[in-house]
Amino acid sequence: MPGLLFGGDYNPEQWPEEVWAEDVRLMAEAGVTMVTVAVFAWSRLEPRPGEHDFAWLDRVLDLLHAHGVAADLATATATPPPWLVRDHPSVMPVTADGVRLEFGSRQGYCPSSPVYREHAVRLARTMATRYGRHPALRMWHVGNEYADHTLECFCEESARHFRRWLAARHGSVEALNAAWGTSCWGQHYTDFEQVAPPRRAPGPVNPGQLLDWRRFCSDALLELFEAERDVLREVTPRVPVTTNFMSILHGLDYWKWAEAEDVVSDDAYPDPADPSSHVAVALSYDLMRSLKRRPWLLLESAPSAVSWREVNVPKPPGVMRLHSLQAVARGSDGAMFFQWRQARYGPEKFHSALLPHGGERTRGWRETLRLGRDLRALAEVAGSHSPGEVALLLDWESWWGLEAPESMPSNRLRLKELMLAWYAPLHARGILVDLAPPGRDLSGYRVVIAPNLYLCTEETAKELARFAGQLVVGPFSGVVDARDQVHPGGAPGPLCELLGVAVEEFWPLPDGRVQRTTLGAARTWAEWIRLEGAEPVARYEGGDLDGRPAITRRGEVTYLSCLLDDVTPVLDDVLTRAGVAGLDVPPGVEAVRRGGHLFLLNHTTEPRRVALPWPGFDLLTRKPMRDHVELPARDAVVLRIEGSRGRTK
Numbered sequence: 001m002p003g004l005l006f007g008g009d010y011n012p013e014q015w016p017e018e019v020w021a022e023d024v025r026l027m028a029e030a031g032v033t034m035v036t037v038a039v040f041a042w043s044r045l046e047p048r049p050g051e052h053d054f055a056w057l058d059r060v061l062d063l064l065h066a067h068g069v070a071a072d073l074a075t076a077t078a079t080p081p082p083w084l085v086r087d088h089p090s091v092m093p094v095t096a097d098g099v100r101l102e103f104g105s106r107q108g109y110c111p112s113s114p115v116y117r118e119h120a121v122r123l124a125r126t127m128a129t130r131y132g133r134h135p136a137l138r139m140w141h142v143g144n145e146y147a148d149h150t151l152e153c154f155c156e157e158s159a160r161h162f163r164r165w166l167a168a169r170h171g172s173v174e175a176l177n178a179a180w181g182t183s184c185w186g187q188h189y190t191d192f193e194q195v196a197p198p199r200r201a202p203g204p205v206n207p208g209q210l211l212d213w214r215r216f217c218s219d220a221l222l223e224l225f226e227a228e229r230d231v232l233r234e235v236t237p238r239v240p241v242t243t244n245f246m247s248i249l250h251g252l253d254y255w256k257w258a259e260a261e262d263v264v265s266d267d268a269y270p271d272p273a274d275p276s277s278h279v280a281v282a283l284s285y286d287l288m289r290s291l292k293r294r295p296w297l298l299l300e301s302a303p304s305a306v307s308w309r310e311v312n313v314p315k316p317p318g319v320m321r322l323h324s325l326q327a328v329a330r331g332s333d334g335a336m337f338f339q340w341r342q343a344r345y346g347p348e349k350f351h352s353a354l355l356p357h358g359g360e361r362t363r364g365w366r367e368t369l370r371l372g373r374d375l376r377a378l379a380e381v382a383g384s385h386s387p388g389e390v391a392l393l394l395d396w397e398s399w400w401g402l403e404a405p406e407s408m409p410s411n412r413l414r415l416k417e418l419m420l421a422w423y424a425p426l427h428a429r430g431i432l433v434d435l436a437p438p439g440r441d442l443s444g445y446r447v448v449i450a451p452n453l454y455l456c457t458e459e460t461a462k463e464l465a466r467f468a469g470q471l472v473v474g475p476f477s478g479v480v481d482a483r484d485q486v487h488p489g490g491a492p493g494p495l496c497e498l499l500g501v502a503v504e505e506f507w508p509l510p511d512g513r514v515q516r517t518t519l520g521a522a523r524t525w526a527e528w529i530r531l532e533g534a535e536p537v538a539r540y541e542g543g544d545l546d547g548r549p550a551i552t553r554r555g556e557v558t559y560l561s562c563l564l565d566d567v568t569p570v571l572d573d574v575l576t577r578a579g580v581a582g583l584d585v586p587p588g589v590e591a592v593r594r595g596g597h598l599f600l601l602n603h604t605t606e607p608r609r610v611a612l613p614w615p616g617f618d619l620l621t622r623k624p625m626r627d628h629v630e631l632p633a634r635d636a637v638v639l640r641i642e643g644s645r646g647r648t649k
Contacts, residue, residue: 001034001070002382003375003382004328004333004335004375004381004382005034005297005333005335005336006030006031006034006334006371006372006375007035007036007334007337008300008336008337008339009035009039009339010023010035010060010340010341011040011339011340011341011343012060013038013041013044014343014344014345017056020059020060020063023341024063024066025067026355026360027064027067027069028069029369030368030369031372031373031375031376032340033068033070034069034070034071034072034138034139034334035069035072036071036073036074036141037057037071037072037074038057038073038075039074039076040144041057041076042076042077042078042079042123043079045076045123045127047083048083049084054130061073061131061134064136065134065135069136070138071134071137071139072139072141072242073134073139073140074140074141075120075124075140075141075142075232076123076127077123077124077143077228078143078144079106079108079109080119084115084119085108086103088116090110090113090115090155090157091109091113091116092108092109092110093108093110093111093152094154095154096154096197096199096200097199097200098199106149107145107149108149110150110155110157111150111158111220111224112153112155112160112161112162112220120224120227121231124142124231124232125231125235128234128235128236132235132236132239137236137239138239139240139241139242140229140232140239140241140242141243142225142229142242142243143225143243145244145267146225146243147217147218147221147246147249151217151221151252154197158197159195159196159197161216162195162196162213162216163193163195165216165219165220166195167192176195177189178483180208180483181206181483197213198210198213204406207401207404208485210404211397211400211401211404211483211484214397215253215397215400217251218251218396222252222256222257225243225257225260226260229241240263242261242264242265242297242299243261243265244265244267244300245257245267246267247268247281247284247287248283248284248287248394248416250399250400252396253396253397254287255396255437258291258292264288264292264296265298266284266288266297266299267299267300267301268281268285268300268327269301269302270323271313272304272314272315272316273313275603276424278323278326278601278603279420279427280416280420282326282423282427282590283420283427283433285326285330286331286388286432288330289385290388290434290435290436293385293387293434294331294385295332295333295384295385296331296332297332297333297334298324298332298336299336300338301324301337302315302337302352303352303353303356304320304356304364305350305351305352306351306352307348307349307350308351312350314352317367317634318634320367321367321370321371321636322601322602322603322636324375325378325601325636326592328378328594329594329599330592331385333382333383334375334382335371335375337353338353339351339354341354341355342356342357355368377619377620378620378638381638384595385595386432386594386595387432387434388433388445389432389445389580390426390431390432390433390445390447390448391433391435391436391442391445391447392419392433392436392451393435393436393437393438393449393450393451393453394415394436395437395453395460397482398452398453398455398456399415401480402415402452402455403415404484409476409508410525412508412525413452413476418474418563419451421563421564421567422449422451422472425567425568425571429582430582430583430590430592430593431582431583436448438457438460438463439459442467442469443467443468445467445469446469447470447471447575447580448464448470448471448472450464450472450473450474450477451474452475452477453473453478454477454479455479455480455481455482456477456478456487456492456493456495457481457482457494458494461478461493461495462494464498465498468556469556470556470558472558472559472560472570472571472574473499474560474563475525475526475527475561475563476506476527477492478491478493478494478495478496479492480493489502490502490503490504491506492559496532498554498557499534499552499557499559500554501530501533501554502529503527503529504529505528506527506528507525507526507527507528507544507545508526509522509523515540515545515562516540516542516543517539517541517551518538518539518541519537519538519550519569519570520564520569522563522564522565523563525562525563526561527561528548529548529549529552529561531549531552533554534549534557535552535553536549536551537551537552549561551570556577558574584613586609587604588603589601589602589603596641597619597639598612598613598638598641599637599638600631600636600637600638600639601636602631602634602635602636603634604633605633607630607631609628609630609631610629611627612627615627615642616641617639617640617642618637618639619640620636620638621637625637625639
């Protein structure tokens with residue numbers, strides 16, 4: 001499909017059929033190009049076992065196609081129907097306390113349930129066979145927001161699945177014992193049948209077991225997705241398959257998931273009440289762009305207020321447009337929303353929509369029309385891609401280990417916060433950032449930052465040692481191996497030679513405690529380190545660590561043994577050494593280069609004067625611009641850079 005996509009979730013089954021004609025008329029007026037259909041429609045498509053009712057969906061798809069609207073067609077398996085749950089109660093998930101959850105919400109299934117999987121795959125095949133050649137079909141949508149409500153299940157079926165997964169990973173129960181260190185607290189197993197999920201226990205659960213459980217839960221849900229995907233690829237090999245991610249979600253390893261799908265798509269809901277939310281969501285957008293290193297699609301966002309926060313603040317005028325253009329700036333080939341028409345009943349009846357309760361006379365509808373026009377004006381941006389000069393390392397397995405619920409030196413180390421501490425000043429400078437997993441070729445970057453690598457293997461350490469640019473490593477890194485066992489000799493383990501330091505003792509700081517350094521204040525975390533080839537860049541001042549090295553450098557590698565309130569002094573030095581220059585923009589203005597276009601987004605409530613690094617042509621106002629631009633509050637400029645051909649692949 002040419003240009004940028006625009007639309008949202010469409011749930012015609014919630015409305016009488018006479019409303020559908022008005023829907024498609026207004027979609028055409030707004031410039032909607034694609035809608036997501038049938039996400040939660042299983043109970044309507046298969047009201048009884050093996051009995052299907054597709055007539056209504058046939059009419060919906062025909063109507064959409066007749067009005068030039070394409071379909072991101074769901075396999076409808078996001079929520080099993082009541083008859084499946086009542087006929088097979090074991091389909092529903094069980095909590096760690098042994099409570100089986102009840103039907104009445106969504107995503108009510110055990111990821112390991114063979115019954116759910118069998119019926120879901122059967123429905124996916126039926127959908128593909130029936131609609132694979134329908135002219136409205138542009139993409140398959142499998143499941144919905146995996147791990148939003150159901151990440152894990154602790155039932156006996158899950159236990160059997162977990163044991164099979166462990167046997168495949170470790171090979172023998174002896175290897176499992178070695179990996180989990182079961183000689184601690186008398187947990188030695190003699191048979192895989194003795195192993196259970198980490199259900200509620202009298203005390204802390206084995207950390208090795210917890211880490212494997214996190215791996216298993218991500219893999220178990222991925223198996224569900226792949227089972228449906230394989231059927232769709234078999235029956236409709238030319239139709240791309242996606243499932244909607246949930247930004248930077250702790251529970252699922254999106255590096256592995258992205259490999260399994262054709263198109264990366266994401267759901268993003270920045271909080272209008274948080275003036276800095278555009279920075280955190282930009283980080284998640286950069287992840288989506290980095291997963292396959294090509295354009296992605298914002299598949300869900302909120303036109304205004306959501307319905308699931310304690311206080312659901314609406315988006316002020318212009319913010320829906322601004323947030324959508326931000327996603328496009330960072331690689332999305334469109335802006336899609338939840339949902340098209342605002343519901344009258346159910347848990348999401350107060351969630352905003354492109355077409356609000358009040359209809360065409362509302363502010364929301366006027367903003368929908370404006371965004372549709374703007375996305376059409378930006379059609380030439382679609383398909384373009386720009387790589388970053390700086391990479392942030394993100395390793396899900398290390399994240400899972402770092403944020404284990406118990407038995408850690410401090411439970412205050414949160415990976416997203418560690419990443420944002422580095423990302424925010426890069427974002428403010430207009431420096432495009434990629435995210436990268438361990439094992440990815442880093443040679444194209446000038447700077448690589450690892451905010452934390454709690455879990456670090458010998459292979460990862462060797463990859464980092466081969467990197468020729470500026471490398472920054474944050475605290476509590478190189479602590480454990482892939483089994484969550486402390487490296488011989490302690491931290492930083494295999495990073496010791498590269499960093500030129502040894503960590504003698506972790507020194508977590510209690511809440512409210514400030515540890516001064518010569519480069520600023522540190523909180524939450526510090527370390528007593530010993531120099532083994534590195535030079536001190538900053539030292540601790542005062543307290544028990546007074547005079548000891550806090551930040552070090554060895555060659556092109558910088559190590560921080562603490563969490564600075566502001567990493568800017570370290571970052572500025574690293575960027576200067578690497579020759580990475582950002583864009584000079586006022587605070588609150590986001591500058592993003594995408595291919596041959598420069599996006600300038602004013603997230604503040606005041607106008608901003610922005611000097612232009614290049615002259616260009618604003619695609620939104622259709623005016624040439626040179627030298628500078630007066631950017632109104634919550635407004636944007638999208639420049640086709642002069643001399644650019646408009647697209648960088």
